[in-house]
Amino acid sequence: MGSTKLTKEKSRKAAIYKGAECLNCGHPLKLTDKYCSNCSQLNSTKQLSINDFFNEFFSSLYTYDSRLRYTIKDLLFKPGVITRNYVAGQRLKYANPFRFYLSVSIIYFILLGLTSGDDTSIKVNGEPIDLTENVSEEITNPTIESNTYFNADSLNREIDSIIKTNTIAIKEKESKKEETTYLSEVELDTISWSTQTVKRIAMYREFYNETKIKNPDKALDSLKHNKNRWNTWLYSKNNTMDRVTENPGVFLNYMLGKIPFFLFFFAPFFAFFFWLLYSRKKYNYMEHLVFIFHIFSFSFLAAIIAYFPDLLLGDSNIVTAVVYLIIGPFYFYKALRNFYKQKRATTLFKFVIINLMFFIGSLIAATLFFTATAAVY
Template structure:
């Protein structure tokens, strides 16, 4: 309230403060995380297809007779051979005559065509050592269109993610602070709509949401420090504290009754989660395209 009323010299800028806190919080998360360990599940460390016999040998059976019956049933289905042949057949169709295969899929509808192009580039990148889009245009005579380049870039990113999923998750986390910073202005628009009869401007609502989000990051940072020191999980407790604080903040800032505040509290939190899911979806899509 004092910051909005103009007494700002005694207080830190809420926008810089939130950005600093979010960077600190996600930095702590990335340091404490074990995302890089997920790289062992990448395609470079995996078999090209599932060996069902090996997987069954790792299972526990009551007796040897039961094991033999299960393995015999797997062998009778010929799933190993079917899976391997299916993969090899698809790849060989692409690699046998890439130019002809690409020209055939280029006549399909937009959605079907785009996804088949991604699959085409995925195969050529893996098996034909294509590293750049210009290489594919020269080698296979593929038109240098925006659609083709987008399909290639997405396929190339998916191949890299498949190789190193842990590194991709670390990259994704590094972008979250800025996503949070740019997400709140959209959310503040809904606060302005809900409290449109109040004297506050859109900027006032934005400052209010930035202050609240800053407190959430402070609580989560403290929670992570406590977890590291005492080796227990306290995030749920601190989120409950923030949930109660947010209700009190709305009551004190907007000066409305309990019933109205509770209704607006649940409505705005629902909007917050919906916008959050949209923002994360956009972030993941953007990260995949640019990885």
């Protein structure tokens, strides 16, 4: 009996420890106040003890943990309801939608990065070299035939010599045939910038196809063109085109990894569209934006969850496909209905309009996105 009385007296919440002033912020308190109404600290004057210290630590950890659990649970299983609750004022129950979106997309990035970093191609001057590259028939290089044991260094030397002989052969060809004319930098300067660029692209493509030179420096050298950043970049895109057409899957994966950023920048436009489409609802722009961040968060959370069974199943991405093609649209419809609370027919109609807008919008955006991605690929 004595011991229970002792523990009761030891609790920080005990009446004997209540003070007339908050120790944290100095706000005047009544002896009946459990917490400070100004800063929400517990009204207790008890001296710090090891137990209280760790209790406080674990309780704050638990609060954070429960916010995360509520957010994940409601986001996955209550489409639209989570946004409704958040907008209606349940802020402490959930994680901040914007921060949560950033967190899940970062986790998704890390996951993608963990598995798509196995590029084993041999590089010459920073440019990946295709070892199955065709050597034109007129050129026979005795060293490459006699040498059965390659190492990376000798291989690189072989490739360089092949490129050199190839370039010489091409130059000889050029002097014989006059149909392929490569304009010089001076000649290009006489035409307008746009036609010049078109000519340059066509020329570099032709030169690339004929010589198979992948290194922009070498190519520009033999063309006697300026090795400025623009020309180098333009020429290097020949190789990008080959890589994209040879292995579209890898490029697609690369593009997938950029989607979170892409969505992030387009979210304000999406929110604006929702604001127009649901102008008769009382939600403001910020609340539409929260809805969009919740939808985006769901897509990444679902992608993260689908990632693991797909990893076990191999390269098929079947679970991700099911999530995006079947669960995704259904979830989105339910979210619209639960958040905006409109009739089934109206919701379905708006669902179609939004998807149409997404489709047209993504065509425009994808063109921009594809160009931007290919530019740095």
